[in-house]
Amino acid sequence: MLIPTVPETKPIKLSVRNMAFSYGEKKVLDGLSLDIHAERVTAIIGPSGCGKSTFLKCFNRIHEVSSAVNVSGDMLMDGVDIYRGGIDEVDLRRRVGMVFQKPNPFPKSIYENVAFGPRLFGVSDRTSLDGIVEDALRKAALWDEVKDRLKESATGMSGGQQQRLCIARALAVNPEVLLMDEPCSALDPIATAKIEDLIGELKENLTIVIVTHNMQQAARVSDYTAFFWLGKLVEMDLTERIFTTPRVQMTEDYITGRFG
Amino acid sequence: MRQFDVELKELREGIMAMAGVAEDMIELTIQALAEPSPAKAEQVNHLDRKMDEWELRLDQQCIDLLALRNPAASDLRRIASSLKIIPELERIGDHCCNIARRVGMVHPPILAGNDLERLGTETRSMVRRAVDAFVGNDAALAHAVILSDDSVDALYGKIYRDLLRIMLADPLCIERASHLILVIKNWERIADEATNIAEEVLFILEGHSAKHPYLRGDSVE
Numbered sequence: 001m002l003i004p005t006v007p008e009t010k011p012i013k014l015s016v017r018n019m020a021f022s023y024g025e026k027k028v029l030d031g032l033s034l035d036i037h038a039e040r041v042t043a044i045i046g047p048s049g050c051g052k053s054t055f056l057k058c059f060n061r062i063h064e065v066s067s068a069v070n071v072s073g074d075m076l077m078d079g080v081d082i083y084r085g086g087i088d089e090v091d092l093r094r095r096v097g098m099v100f101q102k103p104n105p106f107p108k109s110i111y112e113n114v115a116f117g118p119r120l121f122g123v124s125d126r127t128s129l130d131g132i133v134e135d136a137l138r139k140a141a142l143w144d145e146v147k148d149r150l151k152e153s154a155t156g157m158s159g160g161q162q163q164r165l166c167i168a169r170a171l172a173v174n175p176e177v178l179l180m181d182e183p184c185s186a187l188d189p190i191a192t193a194k195i196e197d198l199i200g201e202l203k204e205n206l207t208i209v210i211v212t213h214n215m216q217q218a219a220r221v222s223d224y225t226a227f228f229w230l231g232k233l234v235e236m237d238l239t240e241r242i243f244t245t246p247r248v249q250m251t252e253d254y255i256t257g258r259f260g
Numbered sequence: 261m262r263q264f265d266v267e268l269k270e271l272r273e274g275i276m277a278m279a280g281v282a283e284d285m286i287e288l289t290i291q292a293l294a295e296p297s298p299a300k301a302e303q304v305n306h307l308d309r310k311m312d313e314w315e316l317r318l319d320q321q322c323i324d325l326l327a328l329r330n331p332a333a334s335d336l337r338r339i340a341s342s343l344k345i346i347p348e349l350e351r352i353g354d355h356c357c358n359i360a361r362r363v364g365m366v367h368p369p370i371l372a373g374n375d376l377e378r379l380g381t382e383t384r385s386m387v388r389r390a391v392d393a394f395v396g397n398d399a400a401l402a403h404a405v406i407l408s409d410d411s412v413d414a415l416y417g418k419i420y421r422d423l424l425r426i427m428l429a430d431p432l433c434i435e436r437a438s439h440l441i442l443v444i445k446n447w448e449r450i451a452d453e454a455t456n457i458a459e460e461v462l463f464i465l466e467g468h469s470a471k472h473p474y475l476r477g478d479s480v481e
Contacts, residue, residue, distance in 0.1 A: 216330055243332045245467035255332045257264065 013038035019073030043222035060096035097170030103162030105154035117173035140168035160191025278314035301360035311353035341460035386454035405458035412451040
């Protein structure tokens with residue numbers, strides 16, 4: 001075998017079965033079934049409009065904030081249905097954090113950005129908040145760069161720092177899953193490398209699902225890669241296998257740039 | 261056609277051209293040995309320089325493609341395997357030179373029959389078919405080349421034993437027989453290189469290594 005078959009030791013964190021999704025009448029995802037393992041990085045790749053970002057948003061139901069949507073099939077986290085299992089949406093979004101394409105810090109201080117989530121969930125004493133903020137900024141590999149200017153506005157930071165701040169903000173509420181929607185597409189190669197290194201460190205305690213248009217980034221950071229096309233899953237496998245010996249011709253055409 | 265496809269085509273055509281020189285060298289070596297012809301042996305030597313030039317040029321093309329194109333899947337396999345096929349072809353050239361160098365030292369003939377000629381032509385056929393498998397993306401042909409290696413090995417073994425008998429029977433033949441042992445060893449090595457090329461073709465086409473079949477099924481941590 002080209003790729004040795006090492007049995008997966010991490011449990012399934014997120015499980016999707018025959019899932020379909022539509023915005024009103026428009027069907028965006030159809031017949032999706034896949035498993036996402038804990039403490040692994042799973043990359044979702046595919047052409048624009050294939051439903052990658054929509055799929056990501058389904059895991060913390062954030063799309064429900066702005067649109068009328070219809071989700072069918074099963075989406076389970078630790079075996080509990082995210083949609084019908086009686087999970088509180090706000091708590092779900094704490095457990096399943098999200099980082100977007102463009103860094104979107106609040107127009108507040110660096111400290112307040114990170115402390116925002118914990119405050120929302122009831123942490124109010126200063127010592128606890130200080131500890132949480134420092135811990136989250138350290139985990140996001142940002143502490144050393146900002147520890148002397150925590151009171152300064154977050155909007156004055158570089159793009160790469162802002163993105164790591166958004167990661168720190170997500171980490172501050174102690175999530176189990178981190179969804180990343182093209183987190184490096186607005187960053188230069190140095191800031192991108194920092195985020196990619198960070199992904200490698202964070203997966204020790206987190207389940208990470210990343211949507212990326214950058215095939216090399218998927219190859220570099222992920223353990224598993226899923227290829228989506230027109231709202232369907234074409235192929236999902238170990239990342240090494242997808243990038244050396246994909247089973248489906250359409251995957252091969254996409255990753256070698258011969259698609260369409 | 262995309263620029264990357266143009267570059268892959270250039271690499272493929274370069275390897276075909278290099279393989280063409282290798283086949284010319286094999287043909288000349290067979291003739292130089294049979295006639296015997298020191299002039300053809302000299303031509304073999306002359307062509308070796310071309311092989312070396314091709315090796316440098318094609319190696320660089322592969323490195324450039326890896327660095328600039330981030331190849332994946334079958335593109336990656338084709339370039340990675342090209343990096344292994346190119347030195348195999350270059351070594352085929354070296355082995356032809358080794359044989360050609362001995363053209364004047366193995367006459368008059370001491371082997372009866374046409375085994376020596378057959379060893380040359382069977383080896384030539386393996387190289388030709390390995391190259392055809394590469395050019396035509398022909399997995400069945402590549403498998404057939406790998407199977408042919410046993411027959412070349414058997415023929416090599418038979419000639420080797422014949423030469424030992426000849427040396428034991430007539431010490432005056434020892435010098436020619438010693439050179440002939442090196443000649444047949446070089447043919448046998450060329451057949452191995454054709455086998456290696458066929459294995460690379462299978463890797464390109466099928467995505468898993470065809471080498472060391474006895475290890476298949478074992479997983480490596």
